[in-house]
Structures are given as C-alpha cells and as structure tokens.
Amino acid sequence: MANGHVVMGLGSAEKRRSTRDAMQFIWRFSRDESGIITAQNILMVMMFLMLGGLGVDMMRHEMVRTQLQSTLDRAVLAAADLDQTLEPEAVVADYFAKSGMGDYLSSVQTSEGLGFRNVYAEAEIELKTTLMHLAGIKTLTAPAAGAAEERIPNVEISMVLDVSGSMGPAGSSKMESMKNAAKTFVRTVLGDSYGERGDDVSISLIPYSEHVNIGKDLFELLDTKKHHKHGFSYCVEIPDGHMEQTWLNQGHQFEQVQHYQWNYHGDRFDTSNTVCPRDSWAEVTTFSRDPEQLINQIDQFTGRAGTSIFLGMKWGVALLDPDSNNLVKGMIAKAQADSAFAARPASFEDENTLKIVILMTDGENQSSYRIAPWYYKNESHYVHWNNNNFWGYLYTKVKKHYNNWYLKYYEPATGDRLTADTCNIANERGIQVYTIAFEVSGHGADVMRDCASSPSHFIEANGDTIEDDFKSIGLQINKLRLTQ
Incomplete structure (x- = not known):
C-alpha cells in the first residue's frame, strides 16, 4: 500500500513539472522577439x-x-x-x-x-x-x-515668258491673264516686299518674243565689242551649237542682232515692233528677290513681234549654269543683280540647290528674218533701219528685186530642233523644266510637252486656269522654303 502511495505521489509531481515547463516555454517563446x-x-x-x-x-x-x-x-x-x-x-x-x-x-x-x-x-x-x-x-x-x-534649301528660278504679238496688247484678256498669273507666282514665292522670304529663292525674268533683249549691262559683260553696231537694243545672235549646252560660251565673239522692224503683214510703217525689242520692260532681269521690281516689269508687258521659244529657253537655262557666275558678279557690280546671290548660279552638283525653268508660250516657233549683210554694214544703215519699217521701205522705195534685201535666219522647224536641244540638255543636267502651253494645241503643245521634265511638269492652261497653274508651282517652292 505504502509503495502504491509513493508511486502515485511521484506521478503527480512529474505532471506538475511538465505543466510548469510547458508554461515557461510558452512564456519564453512569447517573450522571444527573434521570431x-x-x-x-x-x-x-x-x-x-x-x-x-x-x-x-x-x-x-x-x-x-x-x-x-x-x-x-x-x-x-x-x-x-x-x-x-x-x-x-x-x-x-x-x-x-x-x-x-x-x-x-x-x-x-x-x-x-x-x-x-x-x-x-x-x-x-x-x-x-x-x-x-x-x-x-x-x-x-x-x-x-x-x-x-x-x-533642297536653295532655289534658282528662270521665268521665261512669251510676250509675242499673239499674246495681244496690254489690256487684252490673254495678256492680262498671263500677267496676273506671273505676278501671283512672284508673290507666292517672294512675298510682297523685298527680302520678305529671305535669300533662298532667286528669280530671273526672261521676257521673249522674236528675240531676247539682255540689256546693255549684260550685253557689255559678253565679248560683243567687235560686233557692237548700235545702241538701239541689246540682243545677241547665238550659234546653233550653243543650244546643245546649258552654258553660254563666253569665249565666243557675239554678234549684235540687227535693229529693224519686220512687218510682212500689218502696218508697214510702224517702227515700234523691232525684231530685238527696244523697251526696258522687255530686258532680262537677273537674280532678283524683289517682288515689287518684278511685278512692275510684268505690269508693262505688251504683245509684240514674233515667237522664238528656243531663244527664251536658252537664256533661261544659261542663267542657271554655273559658268554664268562671273556674269552675275558683273551684274551685281553694276547694281543690276542682288548681292545676296553672288555665289549663284550654283554648281549642278550642289545637292543644296534646285534649279527651275518655267517656260510659257501661247504659240510655236516662227520664221525669223534678217536684213542682207550688204544692206546692214555701217552707221548710216543702222540709223536708217531704226527710222524706217523694213517692208514699208521696200514697197515704197525699192519695189523690184526686194528679195535680195533679206534672208531667212530661222525656219520654224529649226526653232523646234533648237528648243529640243536646249530642253534635253537642261533635263540631263537636273534642271526642273515646267512648261505651260497657254491656249495652245497641236504642234505647239507637243513641243512644250516634249520639253518638260516629266508629264506632270507640262501644263495646258487657259484664261481661267493659268493663274492657278502658276500658283501651284509657286506653292510647292514656298512649301520647300517653309520646311527649313
């Protein structure tokens, strides 16, 4: 019995210790922050x-x-x-x-x-x-x-505009439509005042009819001394071979064009429509950024004489050829070109320069005549033909054998061939050629179409569309300037 009591007592003690140990563990665990x-x-x-x-x-x-x-x-x-x-x-x-x-x-x-x-x-x-x-x-x-x-930031433009007799006098609908279109183009590209659009775009204005009057200043920069015959007007004869190049051979001795009035039909006593125009408005303007100057000149346009598209095109292209730089510098020295363009025309290889010709006509190349050399060889002859209409004089004074007094200098077919020569070399050299056939169809339109740089560069215009046609070209150029 006693032994049994002892055993029971020990079991209770162990239970109490176990309980106490468990409680202590829980207490220590709860107090342990390492967890x-x-x-x-x-x-x-x-x-x-x-x-x-x-x-x-x-x-x-x-x-x-x-x-x-x-x-x-x-x-x-x-x-x-x-x-x-x-x-x-x-x-x-x-x-x-x-x-x-x-x-x-x-x-x-x-x-x-x-x-x-x-x-x-x-x-x-x-x-x-x-x-x-x-x-x-x-x-x-x-x-x-x-x-x-x-x-391409720099743009050089030659505006080659037909002012031949078929365009009509100042005030006629055709002439006024063309003038308004050309003035709109100038304003679109250059703005309304000098230098408004900077100096990235230059315009040379080339009015042409039967010939191109380059003006006294440009005339004197060429080698013309040997053949300088008079001071009535300033056109030079250009050899056919020169039409196959963009440049103007400045080593050539240029012959001055005879100054006389050719009227086979019409008023045979008129002396105002000479083959080479005498009026200052008909002279070439080189490298300008002055819209007022160009617009004032365009405002004076009036129809006169015949049509030689190839001569207008030749001068338009020549003024874009870098070989003409010395001529531009000479014109600047004479205050006849803008000094901002002393480095123009730029090289054809200059990737920063775009060269453009805008060639406009209302007709096609025509025949052109000259007085026989033996009747145009001294000062008295020069003065005589300045004062007299050629055909009026022949009909009233010569009457017989008058065919000996003149010769045919250009046939229409020759003019077409020379136009093609100049257009082809211009396109080969990278000049953008826009052509505008103003109320022209048939052969005349074909010549202009063949001259253009691409079908999209050829425009058939009429009195209702010509202003928009010129403006569309101007807007493209203006858009180019604004992206710089």
Missing part, C-alpha cells in the same frame, strides 16, 4: 521577387523598344530619300515586314513638295509581362516614333 526576423525575411523575399520581375520585364521591354525604334529610323530615312522611286508608305512597310515587325506599324505620314520629302511614322508593341503581373501589371507598351526629311 520577427522570419516574417521580415518572407516579406523581403517577396519584394525581391517583385523587383527582380520588374527588372526582367523592363529590360525585355527596352530591348524590344530599341529594336522597334531602330527599324523605324532606318525605314523613314530610306523613305525620305528624294532618289527613292517607291511610295514612302510602301518603303516603311517593307522595312517593318522584313524585320518581322509588320504587325506593329501604326501609321505613316508623308509631306512632300518641290525639292523636299518628309516622312513620319509611328509603331507600337504590347508585351505581356512575366513577373510584373504579380503586382497587377499584365502588359507593357513599347512605342516608337520618328521622322526624316530630305530637302
């Missing part, structure tokens, strides 16, 4: 995972964005190339397709005009995230955008 480290570690691990996921997704996003931007940059550069014959949109799309990114091209916008092309494109890729979705970010967008432009 907090485990919770912090769990939170930190989760944070590191999120940050790592963010880094992976962002690196992947940047890699794709860089590839997308690189493809876009190369695409717009190729599309903006002025020598590129494909449509800009097609070029950009092709670059993206070959890079395996064709589905990501959003838009392509192009703007182009005379001498410039601008291409802007946008693309976008939406990427699914790998770990950032844990933070609720399921996708990232990789955008790309860029633009490229190629442009």
